[in-house]
Amino acid sequence: xxxxxxxxxxxxxxxxxxxxxxxxxxxxxxxxxxxxxxxxxxxxxxxxxxxxxxxxxxxxxxxxxxxxxxxxxxxxxxxxxxxxxxxxxxxxxxxxxxxxxxxxxxxxxxxxxxxxxxxxxxxxxxxxxxxxxxxxxxxxxxxxxxxxxxxxxxxxxxxxxxxxxxxxxxxxxxxxxxxxxxxxxxxxxxxxxxxxxxxxxxxxxxxxxxxxxxxxxxxxxxxxxxxxxxxxxxxxxxxxxxxxxxxxxxxxxxxxxxxxxxxxxxxxxxxxxxxxxxxxxxxxxxxxxxxxxxxxxxxxxxxxxxxxxxxxxxxxxxxxxxxxxxxxxxxxxxxxxxxxxxxxxxxxxxxxxxxxxxxxxxxxxxxxxxxxxxxxxxxxxxxxxxxxxxxxxxxxxxxxxxxxxxxxxxxxxxxxxxxxxxxxxxxxxxxxxxxxxxxxxxxxxxxxxxxxxxxxxxxxxxx
Amino acid sequence: xxxxxxxxxxxxxxxxxxxxxxxxxxxxxxxxxxxxxxxxxxxxxxxxxxxxxxxxxxxxxxxxxxxxxxxxxxxxxxxxxxxxxxxxxxxxxxx
Numbered sequence: 001x002x003x004x005x006x007x008x009x010x011x012x013x014x015x016x017x018x019x020x021x022x023x024x025x026x027x028x029x030x031x032x033x034x035x036x037x038x039x040x041x042x043x044x045x046x047x048x049x050x051x052x053x054x055x056x057x058x059x060x061x062x063x064x065x066x067x068x069x070x071x072x073x074x075x076x077x078x079x080x081x082x083x084x085x086x087x088x089x090x091x092x093x094x095x096x097x098x099x100x101x102x103x104x105x106x107x108x109x110x111x112x113x114x115x116x117x118x119x120x121x122x123x124x125x126x127x128x129x130x131x132x133x134x135x136x137x138x139x140x141x142x143x144x145x146x147x148x149x150x151x152x153x154x155x156x157x158x159x160x161x162x163x164x165x166x167x168x169x170x171x172x173x174x175x176x177x178x179x180x181x182x183x184x185x186x187x188x189x190x191x192x193x194x195x196x197x198x199x200x201x202x203x204x205x206x207x208x209x210x211x212x213x214x215x216x217x218x219x220x221x222x223x224x225x226x227x228x229x230x231x232x233x234x235x236x237x238x239x240x241x242x243x244x245x246x247x248x249x250x251x252x253x254x255x256x257x258x259x260x261x262x263x264x265x266x267x268x269x270x271x272x273x274x275x276x277x278x279x280x281x282x283x284x285x286x287x288x289x290x291x292x293x294x295x296x297x298x299x300x301x302x303x304x305x306x307x308x309x310x311x312x313x314x315x316x317x318x319x320x321x322x323x324x325x326x327x328x329x330x331x332x333x334x335x336x337x338x339x340x341x342x343x344x345x346x347x348x349x350x351x352x353x354x355x356x357x358x359x360x361x362x363x364x365x366x367x368x369x370x371x372x373x374x375x376x377x378x379x380x381x382x383x384x385x386x387x388x389x390x391x392x393x394x395x396x397x398x399x400x401x402x403x404x405x406x407x408x409x410x411x412x413x414x415x416x417x418x419x420x421x422x423x424x425x426x427x428x429x430x431x432x433x434x435x436x437x438x439x440x441x442x443x444x445x446x447x448x449x450x451x452x453x454x455x456x457x458x459x460x461x462x463x
Numbered sequence: 464x465x466x467x468x469x470x471x472x473x474x475x476x477x478x479x480x481x482x483x484x485x486x487x488x489x490x491x492x493x494x495x496x497x498x499x500x501x502x503x504x505x506x507x508x509x510x511x512x513x514x515x516x517x518x519x520x521x522x523x524x525x526x527x528x529x530x531x532x533x534x535x536x537x538x539x540x541x542x543x544x545x546x547x548x549x550x551x552x553x554x555x556x557x558x
Binding site for chain 1: 464466468469472475476479480481482483484486487488489490491492493494495496497498499500501502503504505506507508509510511512513514515516517518519520524525526527529530531532533534535536537538539540541542543544545546547548549550551552553554555556557558
């Protein structure tokens with residue numbers, strides 16, 4: 001490799017680092033993304049100018065096709081569907097790493113007849129293994145999130161045993177491959193096994209745990225790129241892969257902490273099934289709720305001076321973001337201090353709720369994270385909960401028998417009054433009762449969130 | 464690959480991972496989704512490997528076909544990832 005390409009890769013690496021650094025502040029985030037994309041462009045350009053002129057057409061065709069597909073998806077996707085899209089892109093990245101490693105291996109051992117050393121061989125095996133798991137794992141996550149297959153945890157007996165056997169076979173295949181690199185069958189077999197492992201590790205994980213899974217798969221896609229960097233002896237792949245790998249691991253930890261689950265516990269799967277048969281509803285006291293009508297609710301909204309809105313994914317499902325913005329603006333005009341309390345798992349991926357509210361044109365400085373706002377509920381007049389359930393369930397703090405006990409939740413019950421906008425008395429994602437709804441200061445506003453809030457805004461305007 | 468070359472790559476891996484942890488730990492939760500889709504685009508850096516893999520001549524080459532498939536996939540990852548991140552960050556406004 002010549003000096004120009006090496007320097008370009010160095011510049012690209014630096015731009016990726018600066019780009020991520022700038023992504024950390026809301027003011028500079030957009031430029032940060034642009035800086036990082038310039039780095040990518042430099043790396044691509046420096047590589048393309050090195051190729052044989054005769055291959056250039058093929059390469060450009062592939063790039064044009066890929067760009068067109070990428071752009072269409074990126075501009076068409078709805079903000080509620082971002083988690084699916086990220087999962088899909090992750091999967092593509094993983095498969096690309098697998099294909100690149102296999103291609104390089106094939107070229108050397110089969111087409112050029114060069115023997116590969118064991119370090120390269122092991123790196124190829126790792127790229128294939130991680131890339132394959134990332135691909136099918138992401139596709140399953142995508143299908144679960146988009147509802148094409150059941151979001152429920154799919155468990156069957158012997159599942160963990162099968163996974164263990166597959167993992168052992170993957171290791172054995174790699175060992176066999178090490179003894180004879182001239183035989184490509186092993187690596188192809190390894191690719192097949194890793195694709196199966198990817199499916200099996202994600203199907204037992206329930207829809208509620210998808211934020212963890214997407215974060216983890218994000219990390220894997222980085223690690224796959226990293227391993228491919230070792231195959232190709234390419235520094236920029238290692239640097240970028242490591243950055244992404246680290247980012248995914250941190251987000252995974254944050255998500256696990258927000259749900260009070262260990263990563264092991266999430267990965268072993270089956271959550272949501274156990275809680276549904278936990279007998280919680282049978283022995284717990286029947287919850288008696290107080291209903292409130294739109295007019296009465298409007299009068300409460302008219303009398304307050306501080307309001308915290310707690311949005312959940314149910315709000316996004318009902319497409320109520322824009323009416324909520326209207327409501328918050330109307331309250332602000334009346335001199336009410338309006339803020340939004342954002343639980344880390346309010347959406348379907350880390351930070352998802354912030355994107356949904358930003359799309360509805362709600363200023364980001366109004367969005368307060370859980371740890372910062374949790375002490376303020378006690379001196380707040382009104383909490384308005386829209387489509388959130390488990391993240392406001394006080395049982396997480398008080399009931400050691402609850403499946404969500406220990407999960408950090410928003411202290412909404414401490415406020416003067418709580419109004420819950422909810423379609424029906426259905427249970428939350430974790431499938432458990434919410435004691436909050438029976439509390440003395442809690443009023444239920446039943447009906448479709450978008451319709452009821454629109455009516456509420458109408459009533460409030462007339463007051 | 465020689466052991467010496469491998470050790471250098473290992474140094475790069477460890478230092479870059481440490482840097483990654485330090486950088487990302489400081490990013491506020493508000494920006495976690497754009498961070499994830501933006502870093503997702505960065506992980507599409509495999510694209511340079513794919514371009515090199517496409518450089519082989521002749522369509523009978525398995526490695527070339529694998530490279531072209533990888534190139535399409537990695538390009539979707541890179542272009543789509545950056546575009547959607549930009550689309551999201553454009554919406555983050557303070558009034």
